[in-house]
Amino acid sequence: MSEHPADPYQRHCPSRQLLDRIGDRWTVLVIGALTGGPLRFSALAARVEGVSQKMLTQTLRALERDGLVTRTVYAQIPPRVEYELTEAGHTLQEPLRALEDWAVTHMPDVLAARDRYDAARSR
Secondary structure, three states: OOOOOOOOOOOOOOHHHHHHHHOHHHHHHHHHHHOOEEEEEHHHHOOOOOOOHHHHHHHHHHHHHHHOOOEEEEEEOEEEEEEEHHHHHHHHHHHHHHHHHHHHHHHHHHHHHHHHHHHHHHO
């Protein structure tokens, strides 16, 4: 572990990788979906519409690797696997909810800005 504080404005700072992870659309949605408690893979996939099985698997593995999600396998037939936020994952709920709320609230303004931009460029 480095003794130097993280500075994401520095090219090689590892915090950039973490910012990539927590700024990812699927991460935001998976963290949000797990806010209510543990879910099985199929329930997560149903809650996060449009995510492919491959992307959901990759996202969950990355979140598990980063210590934000735990994966619990229950020894039964068929095996049951649940995903749940860790303590660190729970601390992400508030900032990611704020990001999600901002996106929902400002989407009409963003769509209008896109339309203006595109109209100005198509002349």
